Amino acid sequence: MSKKVLVVLSEWGYWGEELVGPLEALDANGYETVFMTSKGKRAHALPPSMEPGYFDPPLKKVVTDEYYAQRTREIDQSTRLDNPINLQEWFPERPYFNDANFGHALEAYYNEREKKWEELKQYDALLMVGGSGPLIDMVNNQRLHDVILGFVALDKLVVAECYAVTCLAFAREWSDRKSIIAGKHVTGHALEYDYKDGTGFLGTDLNMGPPPYPLEFILRDATQPGGQYHGGVGRTRSTVLDFPFLTGRSTQDSHLVGELMIEVLESGLRRYGW
Secondary structure, three states: OOOEEEEEOOOOOEOHHHHHHHHHHHHHOOOEEEEEEOOOOOOOEOHHHHOOOOEEOOOOEEOOOHHHHHHHHHHHHOOOOOOOEEHHHHOOOOOOOOOOOHHHHHHHHHHHHHHHHHHHHHOOEEEEOOOOOHHHHOOOOHHHHHHHHHHHHOOOEEEEEHHHHHHHHHOOOOOOOOOOOOOOEEEOOOHHHOOOOOOEOOOOOOEOOOOOOOHHHHHHHHOOOOOEEEOOOOOOOOEEEEOOEEEEOOHHHHHHHHHHHHHHHHHOOOEEOO
16 A cells, blocks of 8 residues: 655745655655645745746855756646645634633544544655745644644654744644654754845735744754754755654755655654764
């Protein structure tokens, strides 16, 4: 039986290579991929990731080559990403503390979440694709946090790229609020590579300027005690596997992320990059 991967994309734009890289490895090995967005809207790639020769200001180099730009356009123009799972309709919303009948509502929420976690058993891994879009509808999405917690509870592979790595720091059980990456080794956008301006999204003219937070600081704190953030500054790639978490710093890691997913799921690899 072929393996099955749940892929989460932002409705506000994902970075093309960060989908294409893993997807090519999964396709080549006959894996089934199922796509999901926060509200069921069809996801699209951020325009610079479809533009050959796009020059990244912090890196001071071209980060979109002709091959990945073309592959991103092909997927974006295809029907493959149509009709994604609607996360808002799938997983329950945790009630507000001051809601009427909070106690009963909280019990109902936990019971419903348990049922949804059972449904996650059909998947072998979770992949969260990066880009700027996740800053809006993924990183602080309680329902997505519950999906992540479900995969962790089932001891299944959880993969995050670029700013989607933030989801791992924020996905916490409401009861104890402890970091699930405490004691783990992860990577993510280093401070040196954060934009100072130009953080944009699909569907709006908003230019956020720099990202709303320095991801490196969040990950340094969330991995303690006993874990470590690896920025890989000055190196082309920074890809870290500390099972169940596989993290890629940015777009250059995407191909390797896909290869490592296969090694984890086929050969039981548990550690890489640290």
